[in-house]
Amino acid sequence: MNETVTGYVIKTTEVKDNDVILNVYTKEYGNLSLYARGIKKSTSRNRYACQLFDYSEFLCDLSQMKSMHLMKTATLKKEFMGIRGDYDRLALASVVVELVGYLPDDNVYDLLESTLHRLDVNPEPYMVFNLFLVQFLDVLGLSPEVDGCVLCGNTSAIETISVLDGGFLCRNCNRHRHLKPLDSRFLRRFRIINKASFAVLDKLQGLGLDDYRLSAVLMEFVITHSGLNVISWRSVSGNH
Numbered sequence: 001m002n003e004t005v006t007g008y009v010i011k012t013t014e015v016k017d018n019d020v021i022l023n024v025y026t027k028e029y030g031n032l033s034l035y036a037r038g039i040k041k042s043t044s045r046n047r048y049a050c051q052l053f054d055y056s057e058f059l060c061d062l063s064q065m066k067s068m069h070l071m072k073t074a075t076l077k078k079e080f081m082g083i084r085g086d087y088d089r090l091a092l093a094s095v096v097v098e099l100v101g102y103l104p105d106d107n108v109y110d111l112l113e114s115t116l117h118r119l120d121v122n123p124e125p126y127m128v129f130n131l132f133l134v135q136f137l138d139v140l141g142l143s144p145e146v147d148g149c150v151l152c153g154n155t156s157a158i159e160t161i162s163v164l165d166g167g168f169l170c171r172n173c174n175r176h177r178h179l180k181p182l183d184s185r186f187l188r189r190f191r192i193i194n195k196a197s198f199a200v201l202d203k204l205q206g207l208g209l210d211d212y213r214l215s216a217v218l219m220e221f222v223i224t225h226s227g228l229n230v231i232s233w234r235s236v237s238g239n240h
């Protein structure tokens with residue numbers, strides 16, 4: 001049955017000849033696999049609507065019995081030039097779409113949309129990425145404990161973050177863990193980002209949240225507790 005769906009290209013996989021398998025995250029159906037025939041040909045009219053991060057409308061033959069659907073035409077609705085033209089934004093957006101692709105059964109369409117639109121233009125791309133990670137961890141039920149020590153509940157003398165234990169650690173509990181103490185400003189920023197959302201984005205500018213070190217700790221939470229092997233993260237972390 002022919003149907004039009006609209007969504008974001010979150011993965012492209014080249015297959016034989018000029019064909020490409022697209023993973024498109026749609027509002028209606030979540031993550032869909034579309035088989036796009038011949039789109040690598042220079043004469044293909046669909047090729048410019050099928051690149052990574054493109055927001056496009058796809059006419060396809062949707063069959064409930066199949067895990068992959070044949071794409072017929074694609075029409076570009078929005079391309080993210082800010083992401084495509086900047087190394088940092090591109091690398092961060094690549095991690096976003098890879099992570100979203102791991103959650104076929106959770107509805108993260110709105111989160112994906114909010115993140116890509118802001119990564120494209122916001123002057124603080126790492127802050128946008130950090131907000132995405134905080135909400136991604138929430139979807140997985142893996143939010144770090146930042147209201148007190150994750151082991152004893154003590155709200156004073158917070159000394160560091162234990163990824164393995166799942167959040168803040170106080171000085172007393174860290175006597176057994178021997179983790180490196182972190183400076184209080186960083187701990188405060190880690191707490192703020194974990195309490196924040198895109199709804200208050202404007203108020204967060206200039207608070208020092210556009211920080212790769214926050215991303216690194218949040219990604220450590222994602223990788224340690226989800227077990228996901230996030231390949232695209234290497235090109236971000238390898239650059240710092």
Ligand SMILES: [Zn+2]
Binds near residue numbers: 150151152174
């Ligand atoms: Zn403690």
